[in-house]
Amino acid sequence: MKVKYLFFIVLFCVLKTYSQTVSGVVIDSNTNQPIEGASVYFDNTTVGTISNEQGLFNIQKPTAVTSPLVISFLGYKKQVISGYSPDEKLSVLLVEDISALNEVFLVSKDSWSRERKMKEFKTSFFGISKNALSCEILNEDDIRLQFLEDQNKLVASATVPLIIMNKKLKYQIQYDLQDFEIDYNYQVELDSYFASSVYYAGTMFYTSESNSRNIVRRRIKAYKGSVLHFMRSLLEEKLKENKFILLFNGREVLAENFISVSNTDNPSIFQVELHQPLTVVSENDIEKNSVITSSETYFYLDRNGNHMPADALIFKGYFGNNRVGDTLPLDYQQDEK
Structure with missing residues (x-):
């Protein structure tokens, strides 16, 4: 997928x-x-x-x-x-x-119950990790859901920000949902739908609910091996030090032979070219294996590990399965107290 x-x-x-x-x-x-x-x-x-x-x-x-x-x-x-x-x-x-303010939401009935649509929404939006499963939407009734029968697509919207409590990482998240859709493939022989792609867009604001030692450890665990950790390590030339291994065709390779990083006019922004799809393995957790493919000739990174445009990279595996439930705010520091 x-x-x-x-x-x-x-x-x-x-x-x-x-x-x-x-x-x-x-x-x-x-x-x-x-x-x-x-x-x-x-x-x-x-x-x-x-x-x-x-x-x-x-x-x-x-x-x-x-x-x-x-x-x-x-x-x-x-x-x-x-x-x-x-x-x-x-x-x-x-x-x-x-x-x-005045909108009346009128849609034709579809064959999926709200319970089924909400389950699909949460799974694709939050993910399936322990952190993801701990997430609760406090204003769930504000989410509009519809399964488009003729397109095999689930869409969601909300006119007010979603208020999300991540109980494991102790963040309250205000998520202003701009767009959300899941495309499905339908297998006739199984009479089942399987998600083929997920797209969501919105703005986010985090409020930390706790900085206890236990919560700090959970956040560090979520950070290590994440996309953010990988991108920061790439720019700092610390992939090996931070226990990331790159594989091409099953063989370990050096980052400089497959990824080019160049300066731009902005000293805080770097142009990056991924020459071939790569598998990323995190030695911090052998289950955190990912595949990165670039859909653009170049993408850009800032000094803090943010990549843009966001859809320039396609993630599979661990990176692709990490959703809102496992993300950390971009001002997160591993040494936070």
């Missing part, structure tokens, strides 16, 4: 040292009145704040962050800003989302 997954946002941010402040004001585009309580955060991180009664916000920007700034408020269309400057005060106009 080929699994492709896409995060809408560019995922950056690892350093803990803060050096800049991004500030601005959130305003109702219709009334020109300030909006109090709007969520403001760097996507896929734990770095966020809310606007005050004057609509003002100040958010500390980690040194290496280049990820989009997300501004959202219930009943308004979300703003995702990539071209912000810490030296310039932002004026963010939120447009009321009339269609979302």
Whole structure:
């Protein structure tokens, strides 16, 4: 099964040292009145704040962050800003989302029960690991699900962010679901559907619920052997040190013979070319075996291990099976206390 997954946002941010402040004001585009309580955060991180009664916000920007700034408020269309400057005060106009507030969701009935559709959604969205199985959606009723009979496709949507509790890793996640679909192959002889590809997109904000020693150990275990760990190790030229082995046609190979990393005009961004599909084996866990294939000539990495565009790489095996239930915020550090 080929699994492709896409995060809408560019995922950056690892350093803990803060050096800049991004500030601005959130305003109702219709009334020109300030909006109090709007969520403001760097996507896929734990770095966020809310606007005050004057609509003002100040958010500390980690040194290496280049990820989009997300501004959202219930009943308004979300703003995702990539071209912000810490030296310039932002004026963010939120447009009321009339269609979302007044929408009546009418769909034709399909042959799948909601229980079956929800089970398929959770499995593909969270994954099947212990971390994934511990995840609970606190506002599950806000998810709209439909199986499209003529396309063998399950689609999902939500007009409000999903509030997810990852009980194993002790994160609460606010996930603003932009898109979700599973394509199935139907086998007549078995009268069964099998997922052939999964696609989901959205913005994420993490809140740590605990930093106990036990939780720190669980997070380290989730990090080791992950895509993020691999990409950071690749840029730091520490694949061997971090116990990653690369295989081509079943034989161990050197990264420099199959992966080219070049500088770009941006000193924080690197251009990467994967010359052949490679198998990645993590010696930290022999079950963490993956295959990486590039769908583009090049992809790009920032210094903190984020790859873009997100759909430039196709993951199979462990990397492909890791979903929201096993992801860590991009400002995660293995030495967090």
